[in-house]
Amino acid sequence: MKIGILTSGGDCPGLNAVIRGAVLKGGRAYDSEFVGIRNGWRGLVQGEFMKLDRHSVRGLSRQGGTILGSSRTNPYEGENAGPENIQKTMDAEGIDAVIAIGGEGTLTAARRLTDAGLKIVGVPKTIDNDLAATDYSFGFNTAVEIATEAIDRLRTTADSHGRCMIVEVMGRHVGWIALHSGMAGGAHAILVPEQPQTIEQICEWVESVRDRGRAPVLVVSEGFLLAEMGEAHSHKGLDAFNRPRLGGISELIAPMVEERTGIESRATVLGHTQRGGAPSAYDRVLATRLGMAAVDAVFDEKWGSMVALKGTDIHTVSIADATMDLNRVTQARYDEAAVLFG
Amino acid sequence: MKIGILTSGGDCPGLNAVIRGAVLKGGRAYDSEFVGIRNGWRGLVQGEFMKLDRHSVRGLSRQGGTILGSSRTNPYEGENAGPENIQKTMDAEGIDAVIAIGGEGTLTAARRLTDAGLKIVGVPKTIDNDLAATDYSFGFNTAVEIATEAIDRLRTTADSHGRCMIVEVMGRHVGWIALHSGMAGGAHAILVPEQPQTIEQICEWVESVRDRGRAPVLVVSEGFLLAEMGEAHSHKGLDAFNRPRLGGISELIAPMVEERTGIESRATVLGHTQRGGAPSAYDRVLATRLGMAAVDAVFDEKWGSMVALKGTDIHTVSIADATMDLNRVTQARYDEAAVLFG
Amino acid sequence: MKIGILTSGGDCPGLNAVIRGAVLKGGRAYDSEFVGIRNGWRGLVQGEFMKLDRHSVRGLSRQGGTILGSSRTNPYEGENAGPENIQKTMDAEGIDAVIAIGGEGTLTAARRLTDAGLKIVGVPKTIDNDLAATDYSFGFNTAVEIATEAIDRLRTTADSHGRCMIVEVMGRHVGWIALHSGMAGGAHAILVPEQPQTIEQICEWVESVRDRGRAPVLVVSEGFLLAEMGEAHSHKGLDAFNRPRLGGISELIAPMVEERTGIESRATVLGHTQRGGAPSAYDRVLATRLGMAAVDAVFDEKWGSMVALKGTDIHTVSIADATMDLNRVTQARYDEAAVLFG
Amino acid sequence: MKIGILTSGGDCPGLNAVIRGAVLKGGRAYDSEFVGIRNGWRGLVQGEFMKLDRHSVRGLSRQGGTILGSSRTNPYEGENAGPENIQKTMDAEGIDAVIAIGGEGTLTAARRLTDAGLKIVGVPKTIDNDLAATDYSFGFNTAVEIATEAIDRLRTTADSHGRCMIVEVMGRHVGWIALHSGMAGGAHAILVPEQPQTIEQICEWVESVRDRGRAPVLVVSEGFLLAEMGEAHSHKGLDAFNRPRLGGISELIAPMVEERTGIESRATVLGHTQRGGAPSAYDRVLATRLGMAAVDAVFDEKWGSMVALKGTDIHTVSIADATMDLNRVTQARYDEAAVLFG
Structure with a gap:
């Protein structure tokens, strides 16, 4: 053979x-x-x-x-x-x-x-x-470990500056990398494609964290959608200034969070480092x-x-x-993680 | 509550x-x-x-x-x-x-x-x-990652010197850490408590690797037993010179392998680094x-x-x-890994 | 006291x-x-x-x-x-x-x-x-280690796809992080603020690597300037389509390299992960x-x-x-590294 | 040529x-x-x-x-x-x-x-x-990084159990790996070949740490000598029971520290993992x-x-x-580190 x-x-x-x-x-x-x-x-x-x-x-x-x-x-x-x-x-x-x-x-x-x-x-x-x-x-396990290490690193900078860090990880249609790295990294909100959220909800989480004296760290899947925007805007999409958007969803959300909450907010797109290497x-x-x-x-x-x-x-x-079904983040797994939000 | x-x-x-x-x-x-x-x-x-x-x-x-x-x-x-x-x-x-x-x-x-x-x-x-x-x-996952990184490091030294490296990992009664880190690290034999082996068999694997021009890397659970020795000798036990043994099983096996095969052999006991830290x-x-x-x-x-x-x-x-049963390495999982031995 | x-x-x-x-x-x-x-x-x-x-x-x-x-x-x-x-x-x-x-x-x-x-x-x-x-x-040492690990990871993806990877590291006015991580990571060109280069030269390096059957990996400081463009364009600056540029210099260069060489090219901006964490x-x-x-x-x-x-x-x-002088990458150190370019 | x-x-x-x-x-x-x-x-x-x-x-x-x-x-x-x-x-x-x-x-x-x-x-x-x-x-730098990571891991176990950890690193004639990894890892004493110490002094450091409510972590070079023992005993040498010693100096010191201070003490010999790998x-x-x-x-x-x-x-x-002189740990560098002992 x-x-x-x-x-x-x-x-x-x-x-x-x-x-x-x-x-x-x-x-x-x-x-x-x-x-x-x-x-x-x-x-x-x-x-x-x-x-x-x-x-x-x-x-x-x-x-x-x-x-x-x-x-x-x-x-x-x-x-x-x-x-x-x-x-x-x-x-x-x-x-x-x-x-x-x-x-x-x-x-x-x-x-x-x-x-x-x-x-x-x-x-x-x-x-x-x-x-x-x-x-x-x-x-998947390697990607989660790499993303988690990045979240750990970004957190100390968030804390030092009292800044909001929005970390964008891979996940076009499903949010598993965000869910696992967010739980592992102690994120204050995890935004996944399966669960669109409004910018109001996101800002509420951010402000709740700030009010407890901490620096918010958010993890977002690349395929996450803002609930109030059409797919055209948030997905692949127009940017906050209605121009064709080059960057990731985190780069759309960060200035919105900063504008609404007054908390300095930075996006980091982890990109290809999650899918290469040993x-x-x-x-x-x-x-x-x-x-x-x-x-x-x-x-x-x-x-x-x-x-x-x-x-x-x-x-x-x-x-x-x-191949009939996508392996989506279930409601139960999302709810389990969401206990830790805010 | x-x-x-x-x-x-x-x-x-x-x-x-x-x-x-x-x-x-x-x-x-x-x-x-x-x-x-x-x-x-x-x-x-x-x-x-x-x-x-x-x-x-x-x-x-x-x-x-x-x-x-x-x-x-x-x-x-x-x-x-x-x-x-x-x-x-x-x-x-x-x-x-x-x-x-x-x-x-x-x-x-x-x-x-x-x-x-x-x-x-x-x-x-x-x-x-x-x-x-x-x-x-x-x-367990952390222990396997740490042990695997150590095996990766020891391998380059084995290769540089044409030396046999015997890496001792944790596992008193079951061989899961050895099985997983050994598979991940590309070990040429994995010695677990569930599967006693003779020193002859071990040396056969070592020589087969050497004969292919490579440096043998063996992973052994701390609780592994040599088939031909009583528990007194190999487990907790007497050393190769019939003295109360202080070191691990790898320190018993390494000189035996070296003596029988003529291949310079070194034991490394990973110890507590496997169970601490982030x-x-x-x-x-x-x-x-x-x-x-x-x-x-x-x-x-x-x-x-x-x-x-x-x-x-x-x-x-x-x-x-x-708690009725120990989670032992099954015969199927051992056989699966053993295809890679030698 | x-x-x-x-x-x-x-x-x-x-x-x-x-x-x-x-x-x-x-x-x-x-x-x-x-x-x-x-x-x-x-x-x-x-x-x-x-x-x-x-x-x-x-x-x-x-x-x-x-x-x-x-x-x-x-x-x-x-x-x-x-x-x-x-x-x-x-x-x-x-x-x-x-x-x-x-x-x-x-x-x-x-x-x-x-x-x-x-x-x-x-x-x-x-x-x-x-x-x-x-x-x-x-x-600095931590930043170089983190950047190097990222380059190692991106390289395997470059090799698997025959793609050009352009990795943007920190360095607003001086190119030390790029120089050290580029040497450590085996980059095929290192682009630093002290040494503006033309897009032609960059593409020449990229093509030379491709012609040897390898996938080009470039490391670029965030403060690098293209020789043929004014500061307005390349630094903080306009993008390739003459719009206010949001992304990093790597995101400007990647499409230019792809267009001129025909080699699929991807930018990765490592960002804040380089300056946080243990x-x-x-x-x-x-x-x-x-x-x-x-x-x-x-x-x-x-x-x-x-x-x-x-x-x-x-x-x-x-x-x-x-504070009188910036610690710039010297010509000698640049030339030393440049032997490895292309 | x-x-x-x-x-x-x-x-x-x-x-x-x-x-x-x-x-x-x-x-x-x-x-x-x-x-x-x-x-x-x-x-x-x-x-x-x-x-x-x-x-x-x-x-x-x-x-x-x-x-x-x-x-x-x-x-x-x-x-x-x-x-x-x-x-x-x-x-x-x-x-x-x-x-x-x-x-x-x-x-x-x-x-x-x-x-x-x-x-x-x-x-x-x-x-x-x-x-x-x-x-x-x-x-050397790689060895120090590996040893430091091991010290970080062993420390959490020391803290969890209120135990003294004695970590043996490489350094036959000079103590640089111990000095740097000990400083980096926050060791409570660093024992180097250039500075023999009595077991009394070592136990004093250990007890001082314990009295502050912390778990002592000691880093020792393989070539360290106890001041009160001849080279025969402590170096390559006889063990605590006057038998030819197989293990490292840490395995000699640990039981002595435990016996004198009553603090459970464990030796870990890092060994070859320090000198191999990427x-x-x-x-x-x-x-x-x-x-x-x-x-x-x-x-x-x-x-x-x-x-x-x-x-x-x-x-x-x-x-x-x-090759005329060994690069020994200087008195100044030792004193600098010794401020942190105990």
Whole structure:
């Protein structure tokens, strides 16, 4: 059995650990061979491959990024795309099955291709933790640790200056990074896409903190929406001066908070630092286990399924089921955290 | 409602976060008061209390240790001990219920006291993650991250000198810290209490790594036993020269490996650095949630129960059930990791 | 002797360590008392003081921020300002001398006040390391470590996507943080205020890196100027679309690089995370020593002088001399680093 | 010009950064070639070489260990040893000059070989910072940061249990790591080889801390000597029970402190974690600059000299001068720190 592996979509700490886990497990438990598919689906469409043996994965559990490269190419678009062409490319390279590591788009494409007869299993990759079928996805823990360390640092500056700090973390559609880093960092409010809030409510929290003699620290997901503004304004969006906004939502909110409360307010957009670099030990273990389980899924011929964490175990679930729902911050989890607001 | 909180047993990152979570939740959701019980059960027996209000818990989510102090006092031993005396002390201080944060011994004592009519709920604390009723306990994640960072550092020295490094981590009865940090750090063998191994097997792994041109890195739990030696020798025990051994199991194994394989071998005992200091974001979130849930359990009058993580949710379980079994490394989890050995 | 201490200007890791070093040294070596002056010069002008004894400084060496608070108040402006009023306030509080911890503005104000007869010694505080009289100032080392860690993380994402990453670090007038973090992080170009460059030169470096098959990582000081643009455009300034620019210089350069080279380019502004939080061990030692030496300077009656690091020793220098020149990145140090560009 | 590079002696964070700095500077500024000499002097004596070009040093600034390997081989001992044989081996490989990175022994050997006509320049490597000719050596800063983080962690456990923690750091002959990490970590006593102390004095410090209601934290260099014991006992040495001692000096002192003061006392030997792994940004910059300057020294034909940090500049000094004196903790630096003891 010769298995191809590809990584697709944005960077995520643990990609290399998945690759290493798969290659070592496959080589030792199944005597299988591997081939690296370069730059996501593009490599599978255009036939870009690289050697991927035991030696290639040495030391990869702790190395950020992906040695295979990534892209956002759609396997259904462009020359040589589509299931039939891809099957030909696989046959030419002698690839029996593919492990596709990627987010919702990648997994959905993988499912469509397996529906057309290709032999693919998926490994979910989402830094935002927005896939409902897995308790946690690799990379999320690292992102939360990085964001929390930043919040810890920004807090001392807030305290020294009696200033309000608004920290913007990743999370386009779901607020898990904000929820966890905000709880860990002792934030005075956590603003998530699932729970639009008015600027009045936000300012109320800020003033309540100030009135207790403390410096407010707010954590906000990039995808948070102000309740009173249309999506055009707050999301992707117009800025406070009705110009096309370049910055993040925190850069919209900070001057509004400052103007209404009189408290000097600063926005910090953490950005890409949250999704690069060495994975935490948690993510290395999770990613390694997912990579190993993906090889098991290949030998179990579970085409169209993906591996997922449930409790402390790795299971397989159908991609079709797994991608039906976003893993949103539940009302219960939000209420739990909201006890600490203000 | 006035709730007393105590922390008992060894240090564990997240103790202060549990305390903070409970005090903030109790104050805001239930309008309850809190009182700190000093130095574990000793404070409850001897009536040592401290103020514990919102101000006392400021900034505690990220602070290691416990502001309440800890001890290993047994609530059934010594003057003023036992349920009747303790109930009197509680009454005198106006304490309606107690949240006891501690390991198996603490929880078992808590259960006995609740059997005698005291109002106590437990929060499990075990750095080793050895309680079966919770997926993970707070502190464990931090310990694994610290151990993994140490393994990463020791590896470069192993590689530079072509040397075998044997890293001893915590884990008296169960091997979870070794299993996770070993997987994360890319160890060539992981030696856990649940799986005694012969020195021959260990040397085989070491030589196999050396033969591939690499420097072997082994991770061993403090409670690991060599298969061919009695507990007297390997556990707590005699050293390689049949003298009462002062050091850890790694210091026993390293000279044996060096003698048999000819590979220079060094032991490093990580020790207490694994159980102190600031908790990881993961542990801050878990500990905060457990503290909050413990207050809910108090208001639900779930005396004799403890809070526990199952998947992504916090539940309550009976302490009697929770302490029946050790959370041992399963054969499946060991086999999963063992694919990477050698 | 009763000594007042104030911290002025922006946050800087090590402020608390200076305070602790001074209080412990003064108490033990000179049996002197201390009083905390709140919020920089404002506290001295308006008479806001706080207790500052041994107990107040417990654990402060590793704590970010300043327990005294800070402000940017000018001691010559507003009611009760100016040397005579300040002397009266000092007399009323029984303060014999003041240790003023701050940047160039603070130190210059301190010098003016000492010229008018007040007893003040300074401790230089500049995260940018822009004071020529000291080899390094506390906080700088921490900022460089934080920036370097961010560069390490961003690099893996650059590599995974074949993308150009432009990392903006602090440094308004001098490029030391960029120079050191850029060298440490293996940047392919370092853009500093002392060395304006054309966009053509920058793109040349970027393309040269790409042509070697690597992903370019650039580090840029916030105060860097493009050679071909007037200050209006590049500094504080207009954006690429001739609108008032809100973001940093990196956000100006990234789209220009992308447009000219065709390489996807992303800007990351590290911002305030660089100047808050726990100081590195290096900065704790330096800050502690500076605080101690400031007390010696008080007892040596070196009014109008500040403490400074030269080699491995702490000296005192006249503030008048110390603030004459900015500590700019020298041509030699720039050329040394530039060997690695492209 | 073809330059050989070797790394000799114990591991030290920054070795790879020196190699990278030299190779990139040599290639770009002088168009010189490089060859890697494997495993210290052994590779030069036995003719073990490896390719060392631009590609080989990619990403090395942040990678711990040495890609060249290391050993403690003496270039004057064994077959093919000595200057004449080595010159022949260099000639056969076409090596014009050698950059030798190592500690006092390595540098002394390099000097002897240059006296015999070989073309060698040195780069000082000492984690202990024990070479007087350089303000700091690379690796020292990283060791201090790691030791300080460990002290921070151990402190919370000391506080939680009211326990005395004795942390043993590296430093065989000089106490710099103890002095700096002890100051940074807020230790209550710092025990260094340069200043033997009686157990009475140590216990006095411990009791004084306890009497103030705090938990004592002591930092001790591995080479510290108790004043009342002969070197045989305390150094390498007999243990408290007059048996050959296996553990470190901290493991000797802890039970003595506990017995005399009644305070539960625990020793932690940090060990090899201090000398492996990724270098701090400080050490990356210093090591890169030293590597670059070593190439300059080669082209300046400064045989028998080594590069060294003085203030903020890199100089060359004669190895003969540089190795005459140990860089001991001075009385002034010790007294400065001792103000904080007890």
